[in-house]
Amino acid sequence: MKRSGHLIFISVCLIIFAGNFISQTHSSVTAQTLSYIESSSGLANPEWEGGRTELEFADINADGLLDIITIGDHGSPFINTEEHGIMVYYGDGAGNWSVQMTGDFGYGGIAAGDVNNDGFLDVGYAMHHNYSSTDFGDQLIEVALGDGTGINWTPWDDGLATNGEDYGMFATDFADVDNDGDLDLGSISFGCCAGIHVYLNNSDGTWTQSFGVLDGNSDMIFQFGDINNDGFIDFIAGYENGTVYFGDGTGDFILKDLNLPSGGLMGRLGPSLGDIENDGGIDLAFANNNGGLHVYIFDDWDQLWQDFSGDLPSTGPFEHTQLADMNMDGYIDLAAYGTGTFQLFLGDGNGIWTPDATFTTGDPGYSQAFRVGGDVDHNGRPDIVLLEEEELSWFTYQNYLRCYRESSIPILLDIMPVYPRGWELFRPNSVRFIDWISIVPGNEPATVKLEYSTIGSNGPMTLIADGLPNSGRYQWIVPQENSVTCYIRYTITSGTSTYSSTTSSAFMILDGGIGIDEPKPEGLGISVYPNPAGRQLTVDSWQSAVKIVITDLFGRRIKECANISSFPFLLDISDLQPGMYILRAINKDGESGSAKFLKISL
Numbered sequence: 001m002k003r004s005g006h007l008i009f010i011s012v013c014l015i016i017f018a019g020n021f022i023s024q025t026h027s028s029v030t031a032q033t034l035s036y037i038e039s040s041s042g043l044a045n046p047e048w049e050g051g052r053t054e055l056e057f058a059d060i061n062a063d064g065l066l067d068i069i070t071i072g073d074h075g076s077p078f079i080n081t082e083e084h085g086i087m088v089y090y091g092d093g094a095g096n097w098s099v100q101m102t103g104d105f106g107y108g109g110i111a112a113g114d115v116n117n118d119g120f121l122d123v124g125y126a127m128h129h130n131y132s133s134t135d136f137g138d139q140l141i142e143v144a145l146g147d148g149t150g151i152n153w154t155p156w157d158d159g160l161a162t163n164g165e166d167y168g169m170f171a172t173d174f175a176d177v178d179n180d181g182d183l184d185l186g187s188i189s190f191g192c193c194a195g196i197h198v199y200l201n202n203s204d205g206t207w208t209q210s211f212g213v214l215d216g217n218s219d220m221i222f223q224f225g226d227i228n229n230d231g232f233i234d235f236i237a238g239y240e241n242g243t244v245y246f247g248d249g250t251g252d253f254i255l256k257d258l259n260l261p262s263g264g265l266m267g268r269l270g271p272s273l274g275d276i277e278n279d280g281g282i283d284l285a286f287a288n289n290n291g292g293l294h295v296y297i298f299d300d301w302d303q304l305w306q307d308f309s310g311d312l313p314s315t316g317p318f319e320h321t322q323l324a325d326m327n328m329d330g331y332i333d334l335a336a337y338g339t340g341t342f343q344l345f346l347g348d349g350n351g352i353w354t355p356d357a358t359f360t361t362g363d364p365g366y367s368q369a370f371r372v373g374g375d376v377d378h379n380g381r382p383d384i385v386l387l388e389e390e391e392l393s394w395f396t397y398q399n400y401l402r403c404y405r406e407s408s409i410p411i412l413l414d415i416m417p418v419y420p421r422g423w424e425l426f427r428p429n430s431v432r433f434i435d436w437i438s439i440v441p442g443n444e445p446a447t448v449k450l451e452y453s454t455i456g457s458n459g460p461m462t463l464i465a466d467g468l469p470n471s472g473r474y475q476w477i478v479p480q481e482n483s484v485t486c487y488i489r490y491t492i493t494s495g496t497s498t499y500s501s502t503t504s505s506a507f508m509i510l511d512g513g514i515g516i517d518e519p520k521p522e523g524l525g526i527s528v529y530p531n532p533a534g535r536q537l538t539v540d541s542w543q544s545a546v547k548i549v550i551t552d553l554f555g556r557r558i559k560e561c562a563n564i565s566s567f568p569f570l571l572d573i574s575d576l577q578p579g580m581y582i583l584r585a586i587n588k589d590g591e592s593g594s595a596k597f598l599k600i601s602l
Contacts, residue, residue: 008309012354018382027446029339029498034344034406034407035357035406035407036342036358036359036383036384036405036406037404037407038402038403038404039094039096039377039403039404040095040097040401040402041095041096042089042096042097042098043068043089043097043400043402043403045080045099045581046082046101047083047398048072048073048075048398048400048401049075049076049399050073050074050075050369050397050398050399051073051075051107052170052391053070053071053072053073053107053109053369053399054070054109054110054171054220055068055069055070055110055173055370055385055386055387055389056068056069056107056112056140056223057374057376058112058121058471058473059112059121059148059469059471059472059473060112060148060149060150060458061090061148061149062081062120062121062471063469064114064445064446064469064470064471065090065091065092065093065376065471066091066374066376066472067089067090067150068089068385068401068403069102069112069123070091070110070344070369071085071086071087071105071106071109071125071127072084072085072087072108073108073387076106076107076129077103077104077105077131083101083106084101084104084105084111084191085101085102085103085104085105085106086101086103086123086150086153088100089099091376092304094443095110095376095403098410100151103136103137104131104132104133104134105127105129105130105131106127107128107190108125108129108168108170109170109171109172109188109222110124110125110172111124111125111172111174111185112191113174113183115143115145115174115182115185116145116156116182117181117477118145119148120145120146121146121148122143122144122145122146123143123144123146123153124142124143124173124174124185124187125139125141125144126141126165126170126171126188127140127142127169127170127190128140128167128168128170128190129168129278135155136155139157139161140166140167140169141165141172141185141197141199142155142157142161143155143157143160143185144156144284150497157205157207157416158205158206158207159199159202159208159209160207161197162209163197163212164194164212164214165187165197167189167190167191167192168191168194169187169188169189169190169194170189170190170222171184171185171187171220171221171223171238171431172187172222173185173187173222173224173235173475175233175235175431176431176432177198177232177249177251178200178249178250179232179249179430180429181477182431182548183201183475184200184201185198185199185207186222186235187198187222188218188222188237188238188239189216189218189220190218190220191217191220192215192216192217193214193216193217194214195213195214195216196211196212196217196237197212198210198211198212198220198251200251201586205437210251210524211251211252211253214505215237216239216241216267217240218238218240218267219238219239219267219270219271221236221237221270221271221320222235222236223236223237223273223571225234225273225282226281226282226286226424226425227244227246227273227281227282228298228300229248229280229423230425231426232246232249232427234246234253234256234282236272236273238266238269238271238593239267239421240264240265240266240267240419241255242267243260243267243268243286244256244260244298245425246301246495249427254276256264256303256345257305258304258305259305259306260284260296260305260355261294264289266460269287269319270286270321270338270367270370271284271285271318271321272285272286272320272322273285273323274332276308276331276349277297277333278330278331278349278422278423279351279423280420280421280424280507281297281298281300281399282423283295283296283297283298283332284296284298285323285334287319287336287338287347288314290315290317291316291338292315292318293309293312293314293334293345294314295307295309295310295312295334295351296309298557300534308351309353310351310352310353311353312334312345312353316336316338316343317339318337318338318339318341318343319339319368319370320336320337320338320369320370321334321335321336321366322334322335323335324371325382326344326346326356326357326372326381326406327356327357328381328416329346331347331416333345333347334347336547337367337388338367339364340363340365340366340388341358341360341361341364342357342361342386343358344357344358346355350404359385359404361390361402362390362400363390364391365389365390366389366397367389367397369382369386369387370387371385371386374472375437375472376403377448378392378443379408379410379439379443380408380414380437380438381408381437382437383403383406384404385401385402385403385404386402388404393456400524410440410441410443412439412441413440413441413494414438414439414492414501415438415490415492415493415499415500415501416436416438416490417435417488417501417502418435418472419433419435419501420432420434421504421507422503422507423505423601425508425509425600426486426510427478427481427509427511428478428480428510428511429477429478429480430477430478431475431476431478432476432478433473433474434473434476435473436448436472437525438472438492440492444494444495446494447467447491447492447493447494448468448469448470448474448490448491448492449465449467449468449492450463450464450465450466450468450489450490451463451486452464452487453485453486453487454486455483456487456506457487457489459489462479464476464488477533479509480511482562483508483510483587484506484600485506486506486508486509487502487503488503488504489501508600525541526540526583526593526594526595527540527595528540528597531597531598532596534599535572536573537583537597538569538570539567539568539569539571540567541567543587544566544567544587545564545587546562546563546587547560547561547562547564547586548560548562548564548569548583548584548586549561549583549586550581550582550583551584552579552580552581552582559573573599577599578596578600579598580596580597580599581597581598581599582594582596583595583596583597
């Protein structure tokens, strides 16, 4: 996202919070050229067929080692192959995999998360082949509760796929779109024409659609994220009729593709999300119809997407993108794959992309699924899983599932924050994911403790959870706090060794109630919104006023505006430093009303 004045805000906050912004980087983590080794032992069982799928890293059995989950390709279930249902490839931390398959359905997308908040990972999935004769696998969109084994699944899906999903659904994701403390679900159509659907979790095994569109071709990709950093979840989709949709915190969404280049018949190909500028908002990457690559950031002020592609290739072999910090230098990188070629472009946060690691797969190696971000061997570098399609003979193709591990050898115990990265805005009682990457020499068993502070990186800290498996993700229900100086401390323990790191910049937990009006004299009511605000503040009153005065919390006059013509009145606050202020409106009789508001960075 575009945040003009961001560097100014950083320098101001370094003064205001005096030492609270501490970036801990272990000596074992340095910027260097990356390389990858294939680690696919066990992924050839069962034999795959062809067509698309979705792959996710998730520690399904909570042993601290990442697994790969999917519901298969076109051969699932029972078309020339044996794979079917929920497929869990259990990882051993060394790149070896063993599969467990449960159910008679498939060919679609999958997501992992704890939908009933019982501590076990559940799965949501959408499919084209709902062939099952039981409740487990007979709907085009489903959720199944897990018990921590990856083997036993209980349907929890009443109300899903009941709003025009009559042909097939595909990519699926979880997020708390209404900030009520449980995960909701979104999914996109298989090809044409069932569109996009978002369902709210009623916490009792039933779901209610909050957003849906029908028709339109699909590139079968769907991902949640807070793009404009307002504390409300948005999403992107590989979809003919639009890529970016902003949420309002209720489960409704509005298209926000302004200024993006044309996506063509299938929509923008292989889109992905990541915070490229480290400003708390999430940015967009995608491939074009010529196999080239694009990166765009969202400008909040102009409400437009801005090209951040630099000298990325405008043509090429690429079909899918992923945004992640692959070398763990603090900046998001761009990973791209397609037509048998993987290429990594290292980012610097300023739109300069440097080609780095590359490798090739099969011939032609069409990308049928692509995922990065999980560290399967705990060497402190994210790894890659992909599904590529090879030509066996003329017009005969077969998919191959492959994992590639980054080859660095870990030296010192370390843990590095991944999300939140800093500057994000969370809403109390919402579900957000805390992510990290760890370095554990010898891949020995390790546990993680998470704590948070609302008054700076030095604490005091409040416990989030302890004794967690070192799987890189924790599902957090954001506490009832109200602070712009929040930090998370990550502590990893392996044997007798312990190491801690803290988020390098503050993030925010805000309930939206900071600007509730103070008691006002009878006859003059003042309201301000949005609150928090970045560049503009809307001041409203049912009565006229002649002057607006802004003071800090100590009563010092910061800004004054006279000649107020009418309400609502737009007030430019872009020149204010981040912090809390009091706005006072005064009418011709000397009566006044006031409200607090929070100025944040953009």
